[in-house]
Amino acid sequence: MEILRQRILKDGKHLGKGILKVDSFMNHQIDPILMQAVGDEFAERFRQFNPTRILTAETSGIAPALAAAMSLRVPLVFARKHKPVTMAAEPYVESAPSHTKGGVVDLIVSSEYLQSSDRVLIVDDFLASAKTLVALVNLVKASGATLVGIGAVIEKEFQGGRALLKDVTVPIESLAIIESMDDTIVVKPSKAAV
Numbered sequence: 642m643e644i645l646r647q648r649i650l651k652d653g654k655h656l657g658k659g660i661l662k663v664d665s666f667m668n669h670q671i672d673p674i675l676m677q678a679v680g681d682e683f684a685e686r687f688r689q690f691n692p693t694r695i696l697t698a699e700t701s702g703i704a705p706a707l708a709a710a711m712s713l714r715v716p717l718v719f720a721r722k723h724k725p726v727t728m729a730a731e732p733y734v735e736s737a738p739s740h741t742k743g744g745v746v747d748l749i750v751s752s753e754y755l756q757s758s759d760r761v762l763i764v765d766d767f768l769a770s771a772k773t774l775v776a777l778v779n780l781v782k783a784s785g786a787t788l789v790g791i792g793a794v795i796e797k798e799f800q801g802g803r804a805l806l807k808d809v810t811v812p813i814e815s816l817a818i819i820e821s822m823d824d825t826i827v828v829k830p831s832k833a834a835v
Contacts, residue, residue: 642679642682642816644678645794646828648675649819650826652666659797659799661767663766668704668766671704676704676708677711679816680707680709682816683708683764683814687713687790691760692760692789692790693715693716693760694715694759694761694786695710695716696720696763696781697717697719699720701767702719703719705765706765713762716754718754720750720780722747722748729752732749732752733749733752733755734747737776748780755780756786757785760786762792763781763788763792764791765777765792767797768796768815770801774791774793774805778809788811790811790814791813792814792815792816793814793815794815795818795819796818799819817829
């Protein structure tokens with residue numbers, strides 16, 4: 642996705658330790674035109690799998706997942722990090738380490754919003770270590786729903802997270818792939834929708 646690739650090269654900042662700062666357009670301040678393009682691209686790549694819900698993690702995955710949900714016209718569910726008092730009694734809970742926050746966070750989804758009849762597309766901002774994505778996959782499994790695909794806006798290929806998803810048998814699509822972030826950020830061109 643060339644528009645995303647160019648934006649990463651223009652505004653992305655390598656902070657060291659594998660951290661790519663994209664908060665000027667995706668994680669803190671959100672470029673709605675770019676997010677709409679991201680959502681449309683995910684819809685193009687995954688529409689054929691007939692998702693009935695999109696699942697992401699609070700907070701950074703919400704913008705691209707919402708854009709995809711709007712393009713696909715399906716509900717978005719985000720895994721919360723804290724259980725509110727309004728949540729159903731026995732939610733699904735998985736833990737994942739947070740690279741940017743440090744420590745481990747719980748990802749919590751109400752059983753009201755993730756059901757065995759659902760066909761779930763996971764959309765998140767990054768595929769890096771893949772530990773958050775694995776936790777989201779486990780939430781889908783716990784619900785009995787069918788996982789139909791995984792989409793990441795940006796994949797940090799050099800961190801090897803895709804290997805952690807080797808047993809996942811659904812399509813995994815990344816819209817921009819970072820080969821390296823040593824002296825400069827190197828972004829491979831993304832493959833077009835299949």
